[in-house]
Amino acid sequence: MEEYRKQFVLNMLAYAVQRYLAPDQLCRMSGLDFKLLKGRSGPAITPMQLNDLWRNAVHLSHDAAFGLHFGESLQLSALGAVGQIIQSSRTVGEALTLAAQSIHLITDLFSMNVTRANKIISIRFIPNESASVANPDAFRQMMELFMVFTIHELDGLIFEKTAPAKVRFPLNDSVDVKEYERVLRCKPRHSQDEWGMEFKDVFWDEAIITANHELQRLLLEMTHSSSVASQKEPPLSERIVNYLTANAYLGIASLEEIAANFNTSARTLQRKLQEEGVSFQQLADSVRKTIALQYLSAGNHPLKEVSYILGYNELSAFTRAFKRWTGTTPFDYQKNKQ
Structure with a gap:
């Protein structure tokens, strides 16, 4: 499990490089050793360090929606085992269900529940109360990341632009609502204690187009976007x-x-x-x-x-x-x- 979380953090740092944030500085400010993080061995990443990493990424990028934008560009490979499960699924419904069952490999901040009833697919993100209170920055950014990632990855599974019928969550006052609407493709509704979205179930039984994952691999090889070694702008x-x-x-x-x-x-x-x-x-x-x-x-x-x-x-x-x-x-x- 720790290996998957480390891989996720490295991909987060790779995205930070795209935003021209120095990964070594970001790690140093968050109490992490960048060199050890890139190595196979090394200490586990603590919840406090992860929370600081998110907070400092928001601060250095001057972007309160850092997690939202990261989710918009996130590749399945960044999710390690969860991404492999999605890629090996036969249908979209199976991929969503298995992803929900394995999200704990990436984070303890919340769990994911997927249900299908009355021609509606409901996706709920259920906070881990103690972890979310102790690490509010990581919780907010990770939650927004996974909400937008769910929407955008559906595009990659079926080669169609998907949009939720409804989105509800506690809106961040520091982020323009129009930006939420652009990324989520739906005008979000403010909810004090609910994180969730609904889709029409028209694509639930659709077969996943695996060719797209091969393309993703080729593109990552071309750009080396997983690398966080670059220091020069x-x-x-x-x-x-x-x-x-x-x-x-x-x-x-x-x-x-x-x-x-x-x-x-x-x-x-x-x-x-x-x-x-x-x-x-x-x-x-x-x-x-x-x-x-x-x-x-x-x-x-x-x-x-x-x-x-x-x-x-x-x-x-x-x-x-x-x-x-x-x-x-x-x-x-x-x-x-x-």
Whole structure:
């Protein structure tokens, strides 16, 4: 269990690097030894250290929704055994049920309950009262992280944008409600003591598309997003390309989504990119081309799935873009690579 939690913390630090927070500084401020944390051995991470890690990440990033944004970009691999269970599930309903049963491998702060009744899937996050009171920063950030991760990972399981019918939880006054609404794809309702969401059960019996997990692995290899070794700040354009690439298995993020994850406004982000002589659209297109070439070279995956991942609603639009990039169609390119 400790191994899975350490892996989760390392992935949290990898996300912090994407936000350009120095992982060694973040660890030092939280009473953790960064070098020992990266090694196989080393002391267990205490609840207090984890709470301090979350609090300091929020402080250094100036982002009260740090956990929310981390959840928006979280990959299944970051969850260790829980991620493996989800990937090996046959249907979405089975994946949700097994994830709820194994969430204790990641955190003791709360448990997860999944039920299906009257054509509604209800997901409840049940606080561990003593742990949540003792570690309020970790509890808040972890809870928001898992709520948004549940929504966004459903996209990756079925290749469709999913949105809850209802979301209820104690809203954080430090976070703009509109940002909650953007990330959760639903206007949240304030509840003093409830953490939960509801979905229509239309996708409960749908088979999981395993090809997406292979794509996720390829993208992580391309960007080395699990690495927390970098200490030097790269140009903003490079950081955005790395972020877009690492998270492209859930679709190419929009300018507004990137701006939120970099804790700035879309206008400011565009201005800073202009200073580097590039536009966000150019970066997004370069990532689309890279992902298309990588995925089509990796195996005989359906072109429609690749098209969807890259943000094209119609296969014909993807075909036109690919031909503009390479001079050939994606079908011919994939055929020649076999």
